[in-house]
Amino acid sequence: MGAYLSQPNTSKSSGGGGSGRLSYGYSAMQGWRVSMEDAHNCMPELDSETAMFSVYDGHGGEEVALYCSKYLPDIIKEQKAYKEGKLQKALEDAFLAIDEKLTQENVIKELSQMAGRPITDHEDKNKVADEDDVDNEEAVLLNEEATMTIEELLTRYGQNCGKGNRNKSCGHNSEKTDSEDKAASVNGDLEPDVQCKNGEKEASTASVSSSKDGGGSCSSGSSAPSRASRAAVSCSSSTTGEAGPSCSSCLSQPAVTDKSKFFEDSEESEAEDEEDDDSEECSGEEYSSEEAEEDDSEDVEEEEDDNDEEEMLPGMDGKEEPGSDSGTTAVVALIRGKQLIVANAGDSRCVVSEGGKAVDMSYDHKPEDELELARIKNAGGKVTMDGRVNGGLNLSRAIGDHFYKRNKNLPPEEQMISALPDIKVLTLNEEHDFMVIACDGIWNVMSSQEVVDFIRERISRLDQSGEPANLSSIVEELLDQCLAPDTSGDGTGCDNMTCIIVRFQPYSHSNAEANKRKLDVVEAVTENCSDSSKKAKTD
Known part of the structure; x- marks a missing residue:
């Protein structure tokens, strides 16, 4: 379900033409959607x-649709196969080739311009992030x-949140170095080239990007445990199964110079923590050990499932x-002589009318x-109950969508989302x-056979009238037929x-004239028959 307009945009881009072998007509309409994404x-x-x-x-x-069209x-x-006359192989190679191009920096820049987002390279992204003071400061703080x-x-x-510093924002009272700014991205994720600091323990209890509530004022001692848990970073990526970015070693940290001062300031906090621990232990005695283990395991499983869902959705890292x-489906038909070769990736569709029967x-x-499903699972993905790959895309093949194509152990055609098309020849x-x-x-509104019946009826009607079939006008009528009257339903139409x-x-x-002559003959015969019958009655 996408976002919808208050009223549908029913203006259409239509046209047609032909050659000595065929004729065609097309039309495209935005409909209820807030933007047009077809090509x-x-x-x-x-x-x-x-x-x-x-x-x-x-x-x-x-x-991506516009790029493919272009x-x-x-x-x-x-493609070499195309020059050799091997159209099936040429289509497969071309789909994979254009899909690979979408990962190149110059192509990404062109895609950004097509999308109205001219800033694409990493330096410009960091520049934009630096202008966002709140998010950037929080990212640097968490990184430290x-x-x-x-x-x-x-x-x-x-020390910093003691009695003399209660009004200061935690962690924001020190100057940030250039290396600190560069190490933090828009949402606080660490760049891939950042390494773990030698000799220090890596925290792995929470993700940096899991919290956005830092930067507030702290009271003495009480905030340290919660901030420490938010600052911990996981050094593995469940999305790809590969080692993820680690902690930075280039960031300077404050040295511990006066431990006695720290223990004096935090003595009260430790006493409060002990009281909290005692109260938790007492309340825990009300449950049996088996119930506690079941509750813990369920909580862990739910948390892991939630994390998987969040980590696997594209665009969530900001x-x-x-x-x-972004990506696109693609259905391409080549006609050479009497051969029709159709390549498809996604849920767009090509249907042929064979004597009025729909042939997919x-x-x-x-x-x-x-x-x-087998390919998706083999690539490390899953399909949710609503038929979406990792809870996101409801397609299994497409050009683009490289967020789902990051398993380095598999070739492009075996990724969760594959650009390899199926080929059919007729x-x-x-x-x-x-x-x-x-x-x-x-196709979500009408079946293949219903569409063929709709078109064939109108083509036949025009042929019989002696007028050339205006295919684009038939397509426009089809689009209006499929358009939903409102958006209150399930999104169909x-x-x-x-x-x-x-x-x-x-x-x-010549065919039109022949048809017209046939109609004239039929009308003349009908009139003659009528006149003969009238004369017979008169006699």
Whole structure:
């Protein structure tokens, strides 16, 4: 479910054309969505013998769909297999090639411009983060504390938050070095090149980014334990299964110079802590040991599940990056001679009408499908009850979405989200009159057969009238038919919509004239029969 407008945007971008072999019409409509994230290609002459038609349904932004529309045709033609006439292999290679390009710095910059986010490189991101004083100071503070021993933490909050410093913000009374600023990102996560401080214990009880409530005034002694737990950093990443960023060794820390002063200031705090511990022990005696173990295990499991959900969702680290936190489906049809080759990744769809019967030339890639689910699990992912990969994307194949493609032990086609397309080939004959390529905004509302029936009825009506079939007007009528009257339902009919109709037999004026002559003959015969019957009655 996406965000919706108060009224749908029903303006349409439509067009059509053709060649000596085929004719086509298309239309695209934003609908109820707050932005249009679809793109398409209509190229009746990709080269002298090949036509290409495609639909891209973007998610997380329009940029990847637009990039594919702009560059995928040329990337297909550049493939060695394409030059050798191996179109199936060429489509597979092209999908993987453009997906790999989305990780390159220059392409990410172009995607950012397409998305209206011109700042993309790490230096500019840090510059923006530095301008956000509150978040940056909190990030640096947590970064400092992550490298400190428990004794140093207690020293800091025993001395700095003493009676003479009650009005000072904890940890913000010292100057920050340039290295400290660079080590902290927008949300307080550590950069990958940061190393653990030698000779000090690594804290691993909480994530740096799990709290945003630092920076307030402290009272003597009482805040040290909670701040210390928030400052601890986990040095492993459950998202990828690889070692994550560690604590910084380059940050200077305050030395413990007067332990007696610290113990004097924190004596009262220790007494309070002992009382809290005693009260917790007393209350714990009310439960049996088995019940306590069950409660603890359930709490741990729930906490781990929650952490997994949060860590696996893209964009939650505050570093949304085009191509990583955005992607697109892609369904591409190539027509060469009598061969129709369709490549699909995602849940956009291509359907051919064979004598009025719908023939699916692609199938939707959903995470709960057996083959897709096996790949997702093998890559270290999971599918939630609502059919989403790690609780996020409800697709199992797409171009982009590199947040889900970070398992370095697997090739690109075996990642949780794969860009490898399925390929179907059809030899066209006289029974194949047209094909439809559309995004799921259409297929979520109507079945493949319903769409074929809708289009075929209107094409037949125009043919019989002697008028050329205006395919784009038929598509526009289809989009209006699929548009939901409001957004009160489950989202069906509220998505972006893009559809292309390709008629394999081009409509010629000679055929129109022949049809018109047939109609004239039928009318003349009917009139003659009517006149003859009237004359017979008169006689």
